Amino acid sequence: MVGGGITIDRAASAASAAALEAVAANLPRDHKGLTRIALVGNPNSGKSSLFNQLTGLNQKVGNFPGVTVDRKTGVSQLTPQHRAEIIDLPGTYSLYPKSLDEKVITDLLYDKTSEQYPDFVVVTADASNLRRNLLLFTQLADLGLPAVLALNMMDVAEQHGVHIDVAQLQQELGVPVIPMNARKGIGVAALKIVMAQTLNLPTVSFYQPSEELLPMIRQIRYYFNLHNDYLALHYAHQFRHISFLSADDKAYIQELTEQYDFQPTPRQAQETIDRYARINDILLNTVSVTRTERNEPYSNRLDRVLTHKVWGYLIFFGVLFMLFQAVFAWASYPMELIDQGVTWINQLIQTNFHGPLINLLTEGVLAGLGGVLIFIPQIALLFAFIAVLEETGYMARVTFMMDRIMRKFGLNGKSVVPLISGVACAVPAIMSARTIENWKDRIITIFVTPLMSCSARIPVYTVLIALVVPDQKVLGFFNLQGIALMGLYLLGFFAAILSALALKILLRRKERSYFIMEFPVYRWPRWKNVGITIVEKVKTFVFQAGKVIVAISVILWVLASYGPGNALEQAETKARAVAAEQHLTPAETDNRIASEKLENSYAGLFGRTLEPAIRPLGFDWKVGIALITSFAAREVFVGTISTIYSVGQDADMRTVQQKLAAEKDDQGQPFFTPARAFSLLVFYVFAMQCMSTLAVVYRETKGWKWPMLQLLYMTGLAYVASLTIYQLMK
Template structure:
């Protein structure tokens, strides 16, 4: 019996070299079968998010310590009901499982199944079993099954299936230890066959099998069904299969339907021996009772908006204290360093590196609170209800009910939100969703919104708890949502298709959130913000400091002489003289020259050359705007301890009035609400639409909308 996971050296407790291959374990299961909970339990914080090779579908991998001497790479695959994919997201599974040369081809598959709905879950299991890959069945949510009166004879089920079956409750970690031990042992592909290929198709199947050197007939049959979706096949390979199908008059749809019926016949017979319902539920389920309120045609929407309102109030109110501590701490650290050290390198450290770092760290509390709410809504099962409620609204604006998921996800980040549109089958609905998703205010805009709102919206409370700034923040998110809907409604008249779209979603039962999973989500998102966006912010902050501290030729020296002369002429104090020198030197720097170059284009919106620099640098990532402003206003600042908000509040215009007045503030807010988010968004739209047409149209539309709207707001308020 071949060993799949352990080498002889590992069995003896000998550490393997780093060059040796780590075993790969794939997690596959139906949506809402507890796959994510199981992945989190197995990997903890050892997770990594990326894309599958050649596609932009989100790939989560992690390292699991199966035994003290053995680790395995866990691959979390998209949820699916069958090996016949209906979306691009699900197609990733067959692309991986049918290609033994794939770097993610698994040594073992752990199939997660909802024990309370075993019949539906076993359809996917039987298909995977026929592929001949070693399997383990993780019988998850046993507690839910017991609540529903479902009793499963696990030994009998294991005997009938011919593979190990582990009863589990992944949310609580029950069964994880047994699963790890089993996954580390010798496992061979002794799977039972559940489907007999029709005699009429055997000649075709065998030809494909031997041509591609496949290990079994069922895999060859799937090559016949799915060859157009398999990216690893060459054009010649696909042409060969297509010719065979025509020659053999292969009817894929009919054969798929027949196969599904036969599989369910086998499953029904199998479950007669191992599953019993010992009590019928006469009372309405708690979830159904709750759904009558939470999905009500009136109260459902009111409750949803109340949840949103609470979330945005929390982002402002709860995060304000840790943000103030971080901001003050960064300012105090800069002041302490300047007290004891001086010189260009010290300025680079304080005004470039530490100021940029402060622009990253200060928003961690808000990012953490936002994703805590999102994780809790998903964990409890409420997010699925939100998508159901919004379906009717979406259709009126030319969108599919499934468009709600990307739009809501867009409140976190547009990149994974656009990737998630792969679950939308209808081409028109998918294109419209991709086009309008960046109008949703992502978490990267929170730093901009919070700083500008704090400058132009007074911190007032109504009824003792309603924060006016929190209301303004919610208003920005609603503005983006309304803009997305109106843009979708306009776009539906330009895109024509005969496809009909459907919205089908399974409601998970309501559950208490698993706080470990919520915590993992918060840590994962904060890490992504700090290490991904943070790298960009830090790099740009350092570049900006250099560009703002040096200028062409003798420009900086001449600026200092001019400033000193003007200060003497006006009889300014020493502090005012220093500020005058810093201001003129900044204007004469490389950054100042660049800002002045683009100033004529942005002046109609009320912006000066300093904001112009921030507008351009923030195209790399929206969060960079605040870091850029912090760096620009740190260069030559007299009071190092001043916070970012204080520095911006102290800025004056040519008339000596506060520069960031309501007109400029709201103009900036509107600009960033509508402007194309970042380079990453354009890149992912290009990859998802496979061309430059859509990203270019999207960038032109959103930039034009942002410019005209910001100009109109500034003209109206000034």
């Protein structure tokens, strides 16, 4: 069989066919009637690509029960008669966990009574580095789990001169081995066929505990009614960290380990040595390498440049620069189309229908909905770039390079991942900080991550930048608006690392920490995976942030359209008297009435109460309302401004930018000057305006101390920075 650069001999195909014929009955099903299959593998073994191939868009992200680690699940149609629930477990190198992500795997696989326990596992292995990947497989096999080995990246193995005798490897391991290229979908169909069948095949034992440990192991095994010795050994190794064991259970195991003088660390080391000795024997019989060392892999040559101490940072800076330029340049046309579409619908409705409900629909619902839809092109572009960087393997290099900088500012190497993730959203970024073992490192990372400009700030940034920064080229190539956007992101980044340095000094952190990661081989991006990422992120923005924005827009419309007692009637009378005195035109009279009524509405009264505190920043009561509503979600700012400035306006002024540009101050001059716009932009760079982030910080730190300190610090920083910018620029 030949395809996509993968060559598999006929013996391998015959062996795979024989394995398929050897299985007949269907797997046991869960309460939903679905086979539950867990994907397990080393980081960068292609597990996520395989998950996307199997599930497509039929996937969702939640948390594992009791912890804040992502749990990706999806449904796959294996055959016309069989559907399966696929669980994508976090990447791990072994069953001896070093982080919370890895502990989730062991908690799941150790508890056969759990509702989430898989019927069997698919182990993804990088065929070009089979020795390292087989360590995890042998551990899973010794746990007695029915398994399939997905021999992924066969094309990369072939490029490196690695030839694998699949038939012999299948015989050595005692399980079906499916050669594949998950990124291109090669071998997925064969894997689905195998997964649709019973895999209760005899497995080969790869490691036997020493005789001196058997008395302790057997007591643990029979006490907990476990199905094999190796699982009982893992209970002895990790009982302190197994969440489903009771205090009495842990006390029992501790007593046994002390009685038998069980030392976990040397035992783990010896087990690893023994396993690799067995793995080496298997590989000698199944793998041959024809490439000589002089043929240095292409990825290594690229890394010499892309991770260079000087050129690496310049290249990364250039990539970011191009990303932010594209977010403005490429998204402008579809954004204009969306804006014009919402404007046309609004005009059509207001021209043909009248009444309070019509005003609610056009000035409340559609104004808020327009503030959501218009940013879809920019959100899609941002995550398309991020997905491509991840797919190609470049993002791993970025993480490595940034680790050099992070350490100088008191951050753990693993802090780089939350900080980079914070560019998308602070909530999952803060949750990912739980993989940092050191408590102080974790607290510092959680504290500074919200200073990274998340995607929720993009609507605020782009509207205000487009309002006051000219859309023109510098040096004939660079767009000024893109430069301004990148400057805001860099401002948040520098604030984060400087805040981390201050916390390092305050907390007197002295412990050293270590950061280890593996570089994946450079590859062309799998465009299907990029597309899935874009669709999922846009759906999240529209259906999660969008619901909040539209709901708040409706509430704001009500607050802006009604007032206490007869305040609005009095405001209209006053406005008409002034208009008659100043001989205003009918259109000017209507605008004057709308302005007076808005100022005397519930929203106006609320904003007036807040105005004295924010007037030194250049803001008025209308902006104050938007600042408060932004605590629900930062992107609500645009919907709020759109709604506030929609009340009473003509139907021919519907785009957000038109509304902001038309706003006047007390002297009749444009309200949103560069000083006010940049003051507002800087405020949004630093302010902690996200209730969801505060909630997740509370959950991660088990109390209100850190979220309250975070709220006070970031709000104070935002106020001082905004005040400084406005006073200097006005």
